[in-house]
Each structure stands twice: as structure tokens, then as C-alpha cells.
Amino acid sequence: MAGNKCVVYIEPGKVQVEKIEYPKLELEAQHRKCEHGVILRVIATNICGSDQHMVRGRTTAPKGQTLGHEITGEVIETGRDVEFIKVGDIVSVPFNIACGRCRMCKTGHTGVCLNVNPARPGAAYGYVDMGGWIGGQAEYVMVPYADWNLLKFPDKQQAMEKMKDLTMLSDIFPTGYHGAFSAGVTTGSTVYVAGAGPVGLACAASCQLLGAAVVIVGDMNPERLAQAKSFGCETVDLRKDAELPDMIAQIVGEPIVDAAVDCVGFEARGHGQGATEAPATVLNDVMTITRAAGRVGIPGLYVTGDPGGIDESAKKGRLGVDIGLGWAKSLSFTTGQTPVMRYHRQLMMAILNDKIQIAKAVNATVIPLSEAPKGYQDFDKGVAKKFVLDPHGLIKK
Structure with a gap:
């Protein structure tokens, strides 16, 4: 055998x-x-x-x-x-x-x-x-x-x-596509994709396939941002000490997008030089920049057990998510395995x-x-x- x-x-x-x-x-x-x-x-x-x-x-x-x-x-x-x-x-x-x-x-x-x-x-x-x-x-x-x-x-x-x-x-291709599709990406959409790892890049390519007008990818890794640029994406470097809505506005003319996708998950970091782990950062970012009554795709992984979590709540998957903002803006969320x-x-x-x-x-x-x-x-x-x-x-x- x-x-x-x-x-x-x-x-x-x-x-x-x-x-x-x-x-x-x-x-x-x-x-x-x-x-x-x-x-x-x-x-x-x-x-x-x-x-x-x-x-x-x-x-x-x-x-x-x-x-x-x-x-x-x-x-x-x-x-x-x-x-x-x-x-x-x-x-x-x-x-x-x-x-x-x-x-x-x-x-x-x-x-x-x-x-x-x-x-x-x-x-x-x-x-x-x-x-x-x-x-x-x-x-x-x-x-x-x-x-x-x-x-x-x-x-x-x-x-x-x-x-x-x-x-x-x-x-990763269906996962990236699911993130884009569940966020409502369609012809002419402006989209923010958080994370330029393989799933984020697959999501960005999926947004283009779905007809998005502008796809913006955010990350802290210059090599990965360059990879996103290589097939026509706009990028924002989250190492900069600038507010994300302002960086979005420089690209699309307003501090919001039609749809946003979290392709990072629970090991997210904060913004700016020397940023440390802050697991709710991306979730709060995407709620901030998505237009009212917009949709957010969350293919990024979140877990119920994280031994390396930053505090006792994070170790159980309980994060400081600004759900009040999401409620006030009538946002829709899609999570889970693709x-x-x-x-x-x-x-x-x-x-x-x-x-x-x-x-x-x-x-x-x-x-x-x-x-x-x-x-x-x-x-x-x-x-x-x-x-x-x-x-x-x-x-x-």
C-alpha cells in the first residue's frame, strides 16, 4: 500500500x-x-x-x-x-x-x-x-x-x-467572492477591502469581476499593497497616522464607500506607526466608512477561543465592536464560513x-x-x- x-x-x-x-x-x-x-x-x-x-x-x-x-x-x-x-x-x-x-x-x-x-x-x-x-x-x-x-x-x-x-x-476565491457579493458589490460600486493577504487580494479581484468602479485595499504591508496595485486596485497604507475616512475621501471624493469587506479577522492591528493588536479595529473601520444602509462582508476569521488574545474577553471572542454605529446606520452584516x-x-x-x-x-x-x-x-x-x-x-x- x-x-x-x-x-x-x-x-x-x-x-x-x-x-x-x-x-x-x-x-x-x-x-x-x-x-x-x-x-x-x-x-x-x-x-x-x-x-x-x-x-x-x-x-x-x-x-x-x-x-x-x-x-x-x-x-x-x-x-x-x-x-x-x-x-x-x-x-x-x-x-x-x-x-x-x-x-x-x-x-x-x-x-x-x-x-x-x-x-x-x-x-x-x-x-x-x-x-x-x-x-x-x-x-x-x-x-x-x-x-x-x-x-x-x-x-x-x-x-x-x-x-x-x-x-x-x-x-480563497469563493471566500473573497462571497465577501464581495454579500457586501452588495455590483456595477459601479466603490469598495473598501481590509487586508491585502491572499483572501483580501482574491476579494479585490472578485470586486473587479463583479463590476466595481473603484476597489481600495488597506493594509500595513508595503509588499502586499504593491501586489494589490499590480492588478489595478487603489491602496491605503494603514501605517500612516491619517484617519481612514480621510484617505478614502482622497480617492473617491467622499469619506465613505458603497460596500466594505473585512478580510483580516481577529488578529487585526490598529493604525499608525507602532500599532499593536486591536482585534475590533477592522470591524469598526468598515462600519465607519460604509454608507448608510450599506452592507458589510466579513469573511475574515473570528474565533471563540484565542489563547493569545489581548485580554480575557478577546480570548473568548468577545470584542469591543461599536454595534451602536452599525445599528444607527442600518448596516447589514454577513459572517461565517463561506x-x-x-x-x-x-x-x-x-x-x-x-x-x-x-x-x-x-x-x-x-x-x-x-x-x-x-x-x-x-x-x-x-x-x-x-x-x-x-x-x-x-x-x-
Whole structure:
């Protein structure tokens, strides 16, 4: 039987590639076969900012936690009950694990499936408190409910040619798009995107795809701001001791935008030189600059358990959010895991028909699985790259 290797969390600041069991078509927690599942040979699997929260020690992830929820692969084995996905298919795996049978799945809320995590609604591969599913930063992985979850690419050769783009469909492209779409971005919108990490860049590119007139990206990292500029975004450097509404006004002529998206999450920092962590900063920023009766997308991650939180409230996910301002302005908010299946087919078609170059926007950078620890270190330093792991050397460079 083939072996398997996977990226594993060791301690804060440290991951390593370890040998783990080759996947089986089994549901370990339920002690029964998983006849609705498939085993994939992983073609591409990406390092995500959400993974970094764990690796920094900012979640309750235990030592030995397998990592990786952004997965694209080739089907090499199918369970008895899989009818439509076939061996040899190349597929994108939504990071949300969903059964397709529960009330939430039937209404399109696949990010909060009720049957795949005994602790709470919603599950994901290789993530703390998300159901115990084995991570996909590996050579091989098992995917349950395959007919429901998997997105098959229509042409294998074309898929391999565009793999650096298509691998973004498992998470950051739908997540960025969800942030923009749920914020109401449309033709002619002015938009503020907080954060120029990979999700923020994917969101900015999604805003352009949706027809925004002006997309402004805010960050404190010059390299990441330069990456946003590279595909036509306006930028604001939050290291400056200037008020955000004033910086917005210099670009669009008024201190407000039509829509705003928080692509930072709970490790947000304040503004200006020497700013320290202030986890409610972005949430309060976006409420301040969004027009009355506007909408705010919040794909940035917020947690209920943060051992490194700045105070006892923050350690429990309780932040100093100015909800009174949001109420007074009649703002609408959309939070939570992105329901990837709501968007991934349309976004696949946009990629395959050259309507967007998402890999270029996020600066997709392919490295072998063995270099994952260095990729995590570099990503943590703020490089403007989206690291794509290539376990089998199959991705066209």
C-alpha cells in the first residue's frame, strides 16, 4: 500500500511534514465504512491564513493537528455508493465538508452542515474544532459525500494547464467572492477591502469581476499593497497616522464607500506607526466608512477561543465592536464560513474562459510539499505570495 505524508502542527511557530496513515474509506468516529467517499491523489493544496492562526498558537489546536483544507486532486478510489464521480476525474474540494442531506445543506448553507461535526455546525479538513477530519496538505486524502461535495473539471488537460488558478476554488476565491457579493458589490460600486493577504487580494479581484468602479485595499504591508496595485486596485497604507475616512475621501471624493469587506479577522492591528493588536479595529473601520444602509462582508476569521488574545474577553471572542454605529446606520452584516458550493462552479467557468486571472492576483507560488515548513515561515513574515503545495510534482510551473 502507498504511504502518505502530511503537514502537521507541532507547536506555536512550527510545522513539519510527517508520515501519516494512507487514507481509508472509513468514518473513524462512527466506526463504519464511508461508501459515499473517495480517495484523492492530491495535485495542489494551499497554505491558508486560517492555517496560520493555528500555527501561531492563536487557536486551541493540539499538537499533532493535521493541516490543510484547500485541496484539488485526482480521484483514485471510489466508495460503493459514489455514482457520478469516477476514478481519474480531477476535482476541486470545497473546504466545507457537507452531507447534502441536512436542513442547512438543502438550503445552501453548506458551511454549517449539521451532520459532519459532532461539536457544532460546520466542518473542514485539517482544522481545530472542525470535526476531526484529516488535513489535505498531504499526498493523499479521503473526501466524504463525494457526489455532493466535489466539483469535477470538464477537461483534464485544460485543468492541469490552469491548475494554479483552479486550486483557488477550494477556498480563497469563493471566500473573497462571497465577501464581495454579500457586501452588495455590483456595477459601479466603490469598495473598501481590509487586508491585502491572499483572501483580501482574491476579494479585490472578485470586486473587479463583479463590476466595481473603484476597489481600495488597506493594509500595513508595503509588499502586499504593491501586489494589490499590480492588478489595478487603489491602496491605503494603514501605517500612516491619517484617519481612514480621510484617505478614502482622497480617492473617491467622499469619506465613505458603497460596500466594505473585512478580510483580516481577529488578529487585526490598529493604525499608525507602532500599532499593536486591536482585534475590533477592522470591524469598526468598515462600519465607519460604509454608507448608510450599506452592507458589510466579513469573511475574515473570528474565533471563540484565542489563547493569545489581548485580554480575557478577546480570548473568548468577545470584542469591543461599536454595534451602536452599525445599528444607527442600518448596516447589514454577513459572517461565517463561506458556502463554497454556492459559487465554485460559476467561478470555475470564469477561470476556464479567461475572465479572471486569480493566480496572478494572489501571486500563486508553487513549492514542493517538503518545503511547507519554510512556506509557513515566509507567509508568517508577510510575503505577498499564496503558497501552493505540489505533493507529486504535477503542477505546471
